[in-house]
Amino acid sequence: MDIKVKTIPTGRATIKTVALDAGVSVAAVSKVLRNAYGVSEALRAKVLTSIESLGYRPNVSARGLRGQTFKVGVILLEIANPFLSQIMDGVNDVLSASNYQALMGMGESRMPLEASLIESMIDFNMDGLILIAPQMGGELLAKYARQIPMVVIGHHETTATTFDTINSDDQQGAVIAVNAFLEQGFKDIGMLSLVVDDLHNVNVVQQREIGFRTALAKAGLPTEDRIWRNRKNVLRQADEVEDYLLSGRAPRAIFCWSDIDAIHLVNCARKNNIRVPEDIAIIGYDNSSVAALTPINLASIDQSGRRIGSLATETLLSRIAGRTNASHVLIEPTLVKRASLIKN
Amino acid sequence: MDIKVKTIPTGRATIKTVALDAGVSVAAVSKVLRNAYGVSEALRAKVLTSIESLGYRPNVSARGLRGQTFKVGVILLEIANPFLSQIMDGVNDVLSASNYQALMGMGESRMPLEASLIESMIDFNMDGLILIAPQMGGELLAKYARQIPMVVIGHHETTATTFDTINSDDQQGAVIAVNAFLEQGFKDIGMLSLVVDDLHNVNVVQQREIGFRTALAKAGLPTEDRIWRNRKNVLRQADEVEDYLLSGRAPRAIFCWSDIDAIHLVNCARKNNIRVPEDIAIIGYDNSSVAALTPINLASIDQSGRRIGSLATETLLSRIAGRTNASHVLIEPTLVKRASLIKN
DNA sequence: CGATTTTTGTGTAACGTTATACGTAGAACA
DNA sequence: TGTTCTACGTATAACGTTACACAAAAATCG
Numbered sequence: 001m002d003i004k005v006k007t008i009p010t011g012r013a014t015i016k017t018v019a020l021d022a023g024v025s026v027a028a029v030s031k032v033l034r035n036a037y038g039v040s041e042a043l044r045a046k047v048l049t050s051i052e053s054l055g056y057r058p059n060v061s062a063r064g065l066r067g068q069t070f071k072v073g074v075i076l077l078e079i080a081n082p083f084l085s086q087i088m089d090g091v092n093d094v095l096s097a098s099n100y101q102a103l104m105g106m107g108e109s110r111m112p113l114e115a116s117l118i119e120s121m122i123d124f125n126m127d128g129l130i131l132i133a134p135q136m137g138g139e140l141l142a143k144y145a146r147q148i149p150m151v152v153i154g155h156h157e158t159t160a161t162t163f164d165t166i167n168s169d170d171q172q173g174a175v176i177a178v179n180a181f182l183e184q185g186f187k188d189i190g191m192l193s194l195v196v197d198d199l200h201n202v203n204v205v206q207q208r209e210i211g212f213r214t215a216l217a218k219a220g221l222p223t224e225d226r227i228w229r230n231r232k233n234v235l236r237q238a239d240e241v242e243d244y245l246l247s248g249r250a251p252r253a254i255f256c257w258s259d260i261d262a263i264h265l266v267n268c269a270r271k272n273n274i275r276v277p278e279d280i281a282i283i284g285y286d287n288s289s290v291a292a293l294t295p296i297n298l299a300s301i302d303q304s305g306r307r308i309g310s311l312a313t314e315t316l317l318s319r320i321a322g323r324t325n326a327s328h329v330l331i332e333p334t335l336v337k338r339a340s341l342i343k344n
Numbered sequence: 345m346d347i348k349v350k351t352i353p354t355g356r357a358t359i360k361t362v363a364l365d366a367g368v369s370v371a372a373v374s375k376v377l378r379n380a381y382g383v384s385e386a387l388r389a390k391v392l393t394s395i396e397s398l399g400y401r402p403n404v405s406a407r408g409l410r411g412q413t414f415k416v417g418v419i420l421l422e423i424a425n426p427f428l429s430q431i432m433d434g435v436n437d438v439l440s441a442s443n444y445q446a447l448m449g450m451g452e453s454r455m456p457l458e459a460s461l462i463e464s465m466i467d468f469n470m471d472g473l474i475l476i477a478p479q480m481g482g483e484l485l486a487k488y489a490r491q492i493p494m495v496v497i498g499h500h501e502t503t504a505t506t507f508d509t510i511n512s513d514d515q516q517g518a519v520i521a522v523n524a525f526l527e528q529g530f531k532d533i534g535m536l537s538l539v540v541d542d543l544h545n546v547n548v549v550q551q552r553e554i555g556f557r558t559a560l561a562k563a564g565l566p567t568e569d570r571i572w573r574n575r576k577n578v579l580r581q582a583d584e585v586e587d588y589l590l591s592g593r594a595p596r597a598i599f600c601w602s603d604i605d606a607i608h609l610v611n612c613a614r615k616n617n618i619r620v621p622e623d624i625a626i627i628g629y630d631n632s633s634v635a636a637l638t639p640i641n642l643a644s645i646d647q648s649g650r651r652i653g654s655l656a657t658e659t660l661l662s663r664i665a666g667r668t669n670a671s672h673v674l675i676e677p678t679l680v681k682r683a684s685l686i687k688n
Numbered sequence: 689c690g691a692t693t694t695t696t697g698t699g700t701a702a703c704g705t706t707a708t709a710c711g712t713a714g715a716a717c718a
Numbered sequence: 719t720g721t722t723c724t725a726c727g728t729a730t731a732a733c734g735t736t737a738c739a740c741a742a743a744a745a746t747c748g
Contacts, residue, residue: 012491014704025728030706038726060467061413062704064405065733071464088450092457101464104448106432113436120415120445123404124468147356267640296611358734369698374736382696406734409703 013054022050033058064125072128072316073121074104075114083286083305087132087153090309098317100127107135115140122148128316131155138202149319151312157202158328164319165328166312168303170204173333174211174255177283177301180335181253182219184342186281189216190251192244192261195229205257208285212255226251230261242268245280252280259284259291262298266340282340291338299341301333357398366394377402408469416472416660417465418448419458427630427649431476431497434653442661444471451479459484466492472660475499482546493663495656501546502672508663509672510656512647514548517677518555518599521627521645524679525597526563528686530625533560534595536588536605539573549601552629556599570595574605586612589624596624603628603635606642610684626684635682643685645677 015033019026024043031039032047050056060069074091076084088102095102105121107114114135121129126148133154134141141152145163152165174191181189191212194205201207213223230240241264244250256262262284269276276282284291287302308331315327359377363370368387375383376391394400404413418435420428432446439446449465451458458479465473470492477498478485485496489507496509518535525533535556538549545551557567574584585608588594600606606628613620620626628635631646652675659671 016704026705027707027728027730028726031727034706036707040726043726057463057467059409059469059704060464061405061408061469062733063706065403065409065704065735066706067733068706069405071468101460103461103464103468104450106448116445117447119401120404120447123401124415124447125403125405359736360734370735371698371700371737372696375697378736380737384696387697403734406703407736409705409734410736411703412736 013056015056015058017054018047018050018056021054022046068127069125070100071124071126072100072102072130072313072320073118073124073126074102074130074132075117075121075134076104076106076132083288083303084132086305087309087312090306090311091130091313093306094310094313094317100317102130118144128320130312130316133204137200149316151316151319153308153312154204155202156204156207160328161326164312164315164326166308166315167204167328167330168308168333169330170207170333171211171214172330173285173301173303174208175215176333176335177255178212178215178219180283180299180337180341181255181281184253184277184281186253187221188252189221189226190254191227192241192254192256192265193227193229194257195231208257230257241265245269245274246272250280254280254282256282256284259286259288259298259300262300262340263290263296266296266298276340277343283335284340287336291336297339299338300336302336303333304331307331357400359400359402362391362394362398362400365398366390412471413469414444415468415470416444416446416474416657416664417462417468417470418446418474418476419461419465419478420448420450420476427632427647428476430647430649431653431656434650434655435474435657437650438654438657438661444661446474462488472664474656474660477548482544493660495660495663497652497656498548499546500548500551504672505670508656508659508670510652510659511548511672511674512652512677513674514551514677515555515558516674517629517645517647518552519559520677520679521599522556522559522563524627524643524681524685525599525625528597528621528625530597531565532596533565533570534598535571536585536598536600536609537571537573538601539575552601574601585609589613589618590616594624598624598626600626600628603630603632603642603644606644606684607634607640610640610642620684621687627679628684631680635680641683643682644680646680647677648675651675 015026015029019029022029024047028039028043029047030036032044060071063069072095074088091102103121103126105117107117118129118131122144128149128151129144131141131150131152134152138155138157138160141150141155142160142162144150145160150163152163154167155165156167156170157165178189191209193209196203196205201210209227212227216223216226228244241261245265245268254265256265262282265282266276269280274280282298284298284300287300290296291298291300311329311331315329359370359373363373366373368391372383372387373391374380376388404415407413416439418432435446447465447470449461451461462473462475466488472493472495473488475485475494475496478496482499482501482504485494485499486504486506488494489504494507496507498511499509500511500514501509522533535553537553540547540549545554553571556571560567560570572588585605589609589612598609600609606626609626610620613624618624626642628642628644631644634640635642635644655673655675659673
């Protein structure tokens with residue numbers, strides 16, 4: 001006589017519930033789930049029917065304990081970055097065609113939070129990580145990369161061996177902007193940059209400054225005192241930009257490190273009856289949605305965020321699949337010409 | 345003779361590694377980790393030392409399999425919402441004082457993605473969920489709430505029994521705006537609202553319209569044809585706002601459903617030599633950071649996002665702790681007066 | 689001082705999966 | 719007709735943690 005009474009399954013369906021319902025073994029259900037070798041069409045059909053009718057979904061924790069979770073983490077450390085949604089579109093383009101899924105975290109640019117988010121995702125046994133514009137240094141990144149497949153966006157460290165990097169060619173972006181100004185006949189060209197604590201060249205803003213200086217030098221123009229660095233404090237940013245513009249020291253053509261700053265500049269110029277682009281020409285960065293709006297009409301460097309996102313994701317998936325040699329890719333940015341650069 | 349050779353721990357430290365290192369049982373380590381009853385100070389110290397020196401972090405998947413993960417998921421279904429970071433600040437205010445941590449997901453307003461994100465978080469055995477402005481209906485929300493403790497922000501469904509809601513009093517927000525206009529002597533008041541597919545009153549925008557009409561009626565003003573609804577397509581939004589403003593049918597005082605729309609309106613008015621607030625007064629919603637910028641200077645309704653976030657989190661934690669009766673809270677919004685309402 | 693209670697530590701069965709090893713039935717082959 | 723494959727299913731040991739049940743030691747008590 002059978003002592004072990006099969007209990008009526010209650011609460012959430014597990015693989016055991018499915019096996020019971022389909023009248024097969026747990027191993028069989030698992031095989032179907034994993035598309036493993038050795039399942040007849042009849043068995044597969046039975047199992048899938050049960051899964052459907054029970055509304056079964058595999059428990060990710062249990063999966064993670066044994067191996068893959070089919071989840072990748074995306075960590076946005078700079079929420080302000082306006083092309084984040086473009087990147088995410090690219091990420092989802094690639095992931096939706098795979099059986100992976102993205103979960104995201106926001107570091108809010110606060111370092112301990114950033115690190116603990118990364119650790120949480122590792123502790124959740126996620127299969128890989130995409131970091132966007134991390135604040136932490138390369139050594140720390142390398143430490144985490146040893147624990148989980150990782151791709152980093154917005155961090156120019158081509159010597160990294162344990163993780164991949166995908167970047168917009170920020171030097172080239174600055175070069176394109178300067179050349180566009182030159183083409184329009186401007187010679188008095190400046191850059192509105194950002195104060196960064198990070199002294200290394202891995203920083204995106206640093207790369208743009210390098211490109212800016214290179215382009216000026218190539219055109220035979222002086223490179224001294226051409227860069228004005230804004231502080232990061234958002235509240236006073238508008239004032240700082242205004243001070244810069246009205247200081248009398250402002251150049252005739254200004255390459256801005258972000259659309260936000262550029263828009264401040266445009267607004268401010270308009271307010272003070274300075275004509276754009278006749279009196280002053282402006283190029284922003286990111287080609288964010290506001291830049292395109294009729295009242296703004298800001299020329300801007302487009303980073304192809306969507307392509308960066310999809311490429312980063314493909315790179316991550318290949319690393320998850322076993323690749324170990326590091327890959328470092330630069331994507332060419334493009335200039336979107338608008339009324340702040342060329343009178344239409 | 346001891347056959348079972350204790351293998352040298354390699355790779356990531358587990359609870360077993362710690363036990364071995366500290367010379368105690370696995371159960372003892374677990375007790376320390378859980379602050380469980382029955383650990384001497386001596387044992388606790390030994391274990392903590394080992395944890396520290398090995399850099400041990402508990403595996404969340406394994407924890408989740410047995411019970412709690414100490415993670416809560418926050419799902420942002422509307423990335424455009426400008427007060428998200430305020431809400432997150434509030435969430436982190438509360439969580440940082442607990443041993444819980446937040447992981448986030450972005451639904452990008454795409455329904456299947458939203459649902460699958462929620463499911464992923466459930467499948468990860470997260471302990472609770474905070475949803476912000478979900479697109480899905482109440483029945484579906486209730487279904488998920490049966491599987492995991494849940495608090496919803498931006499969804500006015502006070503009859504929900506399986507989950508809690510925390511909302512800004514959106515009706516009241518509209519009332520405050522209308523009254524402010526009345527106080528300034530305006531009688532020709534309109535609302536720039538949003539086309540929503542959701543016919544139910546749970547919707548935030550619907551609630552604002554209700555409040556708007558109520559306030560007009562209370563002041564003895566006609567309520568017919570006072571609301572103009574914008575479509576959601578971002579690209580054409582600026583044009584639509586401009587059409588509205590120049591149609592000749594635009595009222596003298598306009599209450600906007602979002603700061604973005606309000607800013608379009610301000611820019612557009614300025615462009616067409618319409619004075620703000622002399623010719624037209626404008627109040628926005630969300631008190632986002634751009635509204636405060638000098639060139640914009642937009643009066644706006646503040647939702648106290650930070651308080652909403654912290655309250656939602658406290659509510660969630662209490663539900664995780666065992667509360668089962670639903671709690672529905674409204675937070676009073678406030679008006680931030682700026683130059684678009686009152687000439688300074 | 690023996691009996692009883694309290695404190696402190698340990699052994700171990702789950703939790704829900706995966707993946708390896710193995711069994712079995714038929715088909716193919718000699 | 720026996721032997722060898724092949725295809726298909728199943729049993730089960732992990733994975734890292736928790737929490738229950740219990741044992742041993744220490745403290746308290748009459």
